[in-house]
Amino acid sequence: MAVDMEMNSAGSAEKEIQGRSLWQDAFRRLLTNKASVVSCIILLSIVVIAVAGPWVHPHPFDEVYWDYIQAAPDMEAGFYFGTDTNGRDLFVRTLYGIRVSMLVGLVATGVSLIIGVTYGAISGYIGGRTDHIMMRFVDIMYSMPFMFFVILLMVIFGRNIFLIFAALGAVEWLTMARIVRGQALSIKNREFVEAARASGVSNFNIIRRHIIPNALGPVIVYVTLTIPQVILIESFLSFLGLGVQEPMTSLGVLISEGAQQMESAPWTLLFPASALAIILFCFNFIGDGLRDALDPRDR
């Protein structure tokens, strides 16, 4: 929290007892959850390998090796995951796929987080008619057929990775807004918010200082569950041929291509699919751990 930092850094000349915040408590509880900690470590290693790997690896992602068309994994030639039907190194292409999928997941979730939290907190805190209007708008957005929406965007603006960010963000923030609104509705009637109102704190500061930090627990959990969801939707779009464009790739594209060669070259499906599965598992375990850590009443 920015507020925490501001206050804690001030005037620590005398000996002050440092309290333990609810966030720190939750973090300690998270560390006791083995599945989450292991998932965190695996996920971090995957990210490091995906980011640094292509620099170190001898084969570029878009070069065609005519001698190695659809070759099985070969350690000596440096094709750890084999090659695809066009003779490109599958290992480095999988790393690129992870990069793109993670980026889509993080950016789209980030967009949905910012829009959803702001929208939901304002709607829930102000309440009354404003709340009704804002939430009916969300309902209308919900009822739009998502695939149709994406295809329409693609037709109008052409295929573009930023469009995927925008499209996914535009859909994912709706649920976020509903979650935050529900939290805001219950928090705004708590006595500490009344105390803040009574001492003349502005609505903006009440939302920023009291509503959002207290609504953040369920939001963080939802974020860790949204990232894999977004990665899946992106893979699905790529599978349908609406995602990223060749020679750039994503896990969805790789899986789609691998599925066609499933019988003659199983490794083209196996490696990207396992990468996706591991990433999704990790996010889900982290999400689970966070939920337990942030809301100890449930255990």
Place this chain on the structure above:
Amino acid sequence: MSMSQEVLLDVKDLKVHFSIPSGKLFKKPGLLKAVDGVSFQVKAGETLGVVGESGCGKSTLGRAVLRLLKPTDGQVAWFGQEMGGMKPEELRNVRSDLQVIFQDPLASLDPRMTIGQIIGEPLITHYPKLSKAEVKEKVKAMMAKVGLLPEQVNRYPHEFSGGQCQRIGIARAMILEPKLIVCDEAVSALDVSIQAQIVNLLMGLQKEFGLSLIFISHNLSIVRHISHRIMVLYLGRMMEVADRDAIYAKPLHPYTKALISAVPIPDPEIERNKEHVALKGDLPSPLNPPSGCVFRTRCPFAKDICAAEVPALKSFAGGREAACHFIEE
């Protein structure tokens, strides 16, 4: 209390009505008159006790005075200036003089903030130019004043006991050195031994800063200890208001009589022999209050006139007022 004192708060005919959805389509929503025509004044340095049963509108009254709720009708004037007509900035300025302490000590503190941030919040709201070090210094000084250890400034509310949390709430209310604090059941959630400490702390602060209190409670012994004047509410209406000693010595209204006779006296000899006025029945639904005098359904002296006419608030000697058809001096 002498008459020369300055009137801080002047409430005239305050009404707060809520419309309650009936739950049925095409049926009119019910009207809950939580506070219905309450008038009183609070002078500088005095404590007004507000007593009554659960659901009689005590807390709603407090919230309406603080303008956390918009009154349906009536005036609340602060230093003679009507608060309903104030611009947002004017209201913000008044808010630095008008603070509140809530019933549930832990719920009234934001669990994500440190004690320093909680107590300092009104300060940074009204004096944004203060540096962080100055804010911290003032917060620590106030913490010492309410009996908290200043080095605990970076702790979080869940690390404190109920009584300590209430002290934090008091420190937050006192940090701007306000003129009036509304204590909404401020000690009801605490242990009896802690209640006494908190009440004495409030009385000490009142003496030191010349502050006025509106002390809302259903605990008549504590109200008697802390208040200068006492107002009795029943179903959102005023029954009686008088100086503390007068009201306990000779309650005028039958409801006040019943309330005061219900206060236990810590001497079994006296307690056994004293006259009890037991009230029959339950509090009527505030959605459908009795006609005329709202207390008539439980009043031992009710006559026909009570159902027909609402008794007006009449003045009696010693500046006391009561609303009953049958009070003679």
